Amino acid sequence: MKRVMKRVMKRALNWIRATILALSMLGAFPAHAVQPDEILADPALETRARDLSRELRCMVCQNQSIDDSDAPLARDLRLLVRERLKAGDTDTQILDFLVARYGDFVLLKPRLTAHTALLWLLPFLILIAGAGALLALRRRQRMAGVSIRLSEEEEARVAEVLKKEGL
Amino acid sequence: MIAEIGHYALVLALGLALIQGVVPILGVRIGDPVLAGAAQPLAFAQFLFVALSFAALTACYVASDFSVFNVFENSHSAMPLIYKFTSVWGNHEGSMLLWVLILSIFGAMVATLGRNLPAGLRANALGVQAWIAAAFYLFILVSSNPFLRVANAPAEGRDLNPLLQDIGLAIHPPFLYLGYVGFSIAFSFAIAALIEGRIDAAWARYVRPWVLAAWIFMTLGIAMGSYWAYYELGWGGWWFWDPVENASLMPWIAGTALLHSAVVMEKRDALKVWTILLAILSFSLSLIGTFLVRSGVLTSVHSFATDPTRGVFILAILVFFIGGALALYAWRAPMLRQGGLFAPISREGALVFNNLxxxxxxxxxxxxxxxxxxxEALTGEKISVGAPFFNATFGPLIVPLLVAVPFGPLLSWKRGDLLAAAQRLLAALGIAAIGIATVFTINGGGPVIAPFAIGLSLFVMTGAIVDLAERVQLLRQPWQVSLRRAAGLPRSVFGTAFAHFGVGVLLLGVVCESNYGAERIATMKPQETIFVRGYDLTFDSLVSRQGPNYRELIAKYTVRRGGETVGTLEPGKRSFAARGNSTTEAALMTRGFSxxxxxxxxxxxxxxISVRIYHKPLVLLIWFGALVMSFGGLLSLSDRRLRVGAPKPARKSAKKSSLQPAE
Known part of the structure; x- marks a missing residue:
């Protein structure tokens, strides 16, 4: 009986110790990205919220979306996004709202504007330019008379030689 | 005293590098073999002194000599011994010292292994290598000296950044640097060739092993960094398109292109001018990567300290080497002769496609x-370019490349037959189609693109197998014949197949993890259970532990499947007293590749406690794929034709091997 009591006491003590530890650590840890209390009851809205969160930058972090970040600002933005979603805004409306408030910096995928046209178009321009350069190079080689195809005369000679060899 | 020895050794290495940068090149110029030959002993001596310097700093760390400022800033006497070693490069100054150590190792290796190189090429290449070394020694000595002392030695150090107190720090930076710096060899050889104004297919043969070695290390280094971020940062991501990650990805992509174009150059004497440019670009991108990470232009866990003078210094190095190399290229490249013509549909054509x-x-x-x-510099406007941008642009660019991967090795040199290659790939296409259909049937309403991406990965994987099967004429000949043919195949053929197979494996992991993962975010009380993908996770208790230099709070979980216990998980949070910050220690349970x-x-x-639980299907394939790719690289590296200094095969064996299918 005594032993059981001791064990229960020990358990309780351990539990209290852990709780105290947990409490003492409350302030020491940064909050976690996407808290359980933020999650919306409607799964469809929540999915949209998560998708939007991945496109939005936590502006006090280093290249983190608000979905990944544990900064308080990211939490505020996540809550804001969910509030707007509940109010019935479309995704575009929410993004517009945030851009109006925080500027283009908040978008991880910049919109196509005069200033970002080069950013969006360069990959395709480079690809086209590369392909163009290859074509030009090929044409130049052909113009210079370098060809890897045999002329008719050469083909005839090859056929003749092959015939002679009995192939 | 030890710190001073290290400092002095580095100064001596700088002196040696300055001599090595001038004397051998001069020797080649005036035709003096003694002066030209001085490069080898100089490169070796340089390595010895840098190694001494590095050993001195390591000794300071192991002895916890806090009178050395660098040790005081980044170490703690209670830290486990392994981290005392690794924290040598867990800071700006030390990591630069590691950079030059690896540079000097490569220099010494070229000096000792490159006996079969033409004397002029080797002397010039080692000369260029010494310029790079000298610039970085100077950089360390002037702006990032790790050997500075503190007037009154503190009793205790400030500890290493807790995120870096991990085995990952022992592997990720050295491997990545071996890659970054390995590309310097290709760069030096390219500059040497431009100085000489002469280049031939043999150049590619000398350079390819170095590029291959650098590429293998870089592949492993990036993969390790990715896995480290995955388990350490605690939100389950493995690639963030962070500028610092991009800084390592760029030279890797350029190096991959270089590997492929060097094949064309070696085999067909074509694409020479382009290959030289790629060699310059690969290392230039490595330098840019170093600049981005080390200058403080970008802030991240990698940029240990920000100091504008350092940024300006590295920028100067950057401008000098990249600008100088490109100027030399613009001047000399038109003089290099192009050779080796080929039709658009050919092995060469496929490799050009790859390069494009x-x-x-x-x-x-x-x-x-x-x-x-x-x-921002031009207009003051601030925008963000993050993961969604890269996924939208990089993704579509990679797809055509992946579709082409299985075709390349099946096309013949000069002029290939696309239709014949497609016919031989019918089996691979069939397996891909079955894969797509299966995924659609199982996940009726799931993502639309993902099944096709899985099909593509299957196509790439089976394509690599088909390539091997075709070469050994599997099933068309008795298996003994096939086996004999396989034994006769050059190792580089297996290397190609493994590397391409690895690409498919990696893609499969990426697609499955990002499309079919499950996530639970919840607040859990002890004895509560959460269900995820067939697993029950019960939160048993919260306990605390004392580590060597941290306190840890641990949540104990029991994982059951169908009522049976399959294991326990102990995710934790560590708080480090010395720096007053904490880390999240995620707990992982591996089930197969998931x-x-x-x-x-x-x-x-x-x-x-609030908790995030993920099920990540086939996530390990991402890094396993990278391992397979590296293994392919290793096989290719061990191919005797590539080993510098390998004697030419005797005539008889050459004839015999010509009976094997042409590689």
Missing amino acids: FLTTACATVFVGTLYPLAL QIYVSLGDPNADGS
């Missing part, structure tokens, strides 16, 4: 990484 898309992909990453910096990932959030007053 890889270069574009690399440029996309480059533009995306630097555009915000440039735009993982269950648990990461702790905040403990609450009522004893509950």
Whole structure:
């Protein structure tokens, strides 16, 4: 009986110790990205919220979306996004709202504007330019008379030689 | 005293590098073999002194000599011994010392292994290598000296950044640097060739092993960094398109392109001018990567300290080497003769296709990484370019490349037959189609593109197998014949097949993890259970532990499947007293290639704790794929034809091997 009591006491003590530890650590840890209390009851809205969160930058972090970040600002933005979603805004409306408030910096995928046209178009321009350069190079080689195809005369000679060899 | 020896050794290495940068090149110029031959002993001596310097700093760390400022800033006497070693490069100054150590190792290796190189080429290449070394020694000595002392030695150090107190720090930076710096060899050889104004197919043969070695290390280094971020940062991501990651990805892509174009150059004497340019670009991108990470232009866990003078210094190095190399290239390249013609549909054509898309992909990453910096500098406007941008641009660029991967090795040199190659790939196409259909049937309403991406990965994987099967005429000949043919195949053929197979494996992991993962975010009290993908995770208790230099709060979980216990998970949170910060220690359980990932959030007053639980299907394939790719590289590296200094095969064996299918 005594032993059981001791064990229960020990358990309780351990539990209290852990709780105290947990409490003492409350302030020491940064909050976690996407808290359980933020999650919306409607799964469809929540999915949209998560998708939007991945496109939005936590502006006090280093290249983190608000979905990944544990900064308080990211939490505020996540809550804001969910509030707007509940109010019935479309995704575009929410993004517009945030851009109006925080500027283009908040978008991880910049919109196509005069200033970002080069950013969006360069990959395709480079690809086209590369392909163009290859074509030009090929044409130049052909113009210079370098060809890897045999002329008719050469083909005839090859056929003749092959015939002679009995192939 | 030890610190001073290290400092002095580095100064001596600088002196040696300055001599090595001038004397051998002069020797080649005036035709004096003694002066030209001085490069080898100099390169070796340089290595010895840098190694001495590095050993001195390591000794300071192991002895916890806090009178050395660098040790005081980044170490703690209670830290486990392994981290005392690794924290040598867990800071700006030490990591630069590691950089030059690896540079000097490569220099010494060229000096000792490159006996079969033409004397002029070797002397010039080692000379160029010494310029790079000298610039970085100077950089360390002037702006990043790790050997500075503190007037009154503190009793205790300030500890290493807790995120870096991990085995990852022992592997990730050295491997990545071996890659970054390995490309310097290709760079030096390219510059040497441009100085000489002469280049031939043999050049590619000398350089390819070095590029291959650098590429293997870089592949492993990036993969290790990715896995480290995955388990350490605690939110389950493995690639963030962070500028610092991009800084390592760019030289990797350029290096991959270089590997492929060097094959064309070696085999067909074509694409010479382009290969030289790629060699210059690969290392230039390595330098840019070093600049981005070390200058403080970007802030991240990698940029240990920000100091404008360092940024300006590295920028000067950057401008000198990249600008100088490109100017030399513009001047000399038109004099190099092009050779080896080929039709668009041919092995060469496929490799050009590979280069076109890889270069574009690399440029996309480059533009995306630097555009915000440039735009802000020019207009003051701040924009963000993050993961969604790269996924939208990089992704579509990679798809045609992956589709082409199985075709390349099946096309013959000079002029290939696309239709015949497609016919031989019918089996691979069939397996891909079955894969797509299966995924659609199982996940009726799931993502639309993902099944096709899985099909593509299957196509790439089976394509690699088909390539081997075709070469050994599997099933068409008795298996003994096939086996004999396989034994006769050059190892580089297996290398190609493994590397391409690895690409497919990696893609499969990426697609499955990002499309079919499951996630639970919840607040859990002890004895509560959460169900995820067939697994029950029960939160048993919260306990605390004392580590060597941290306190740890641990949540104990029991994982059951169908009522049976399959294991326990102990995710934790560590708080480090010396720096007053903390880390999240995610707990992972591996089931096949999939993982269950648990990461702790905040403990609450009522004893509950918020937690994130993921099921990540086939996630390990991402890094396993990288391992397979590296193994392919290793096989290729061990191919005797590639080993510098391998004697030419005797005539008889050459004849015999010509009976084997042409590689």
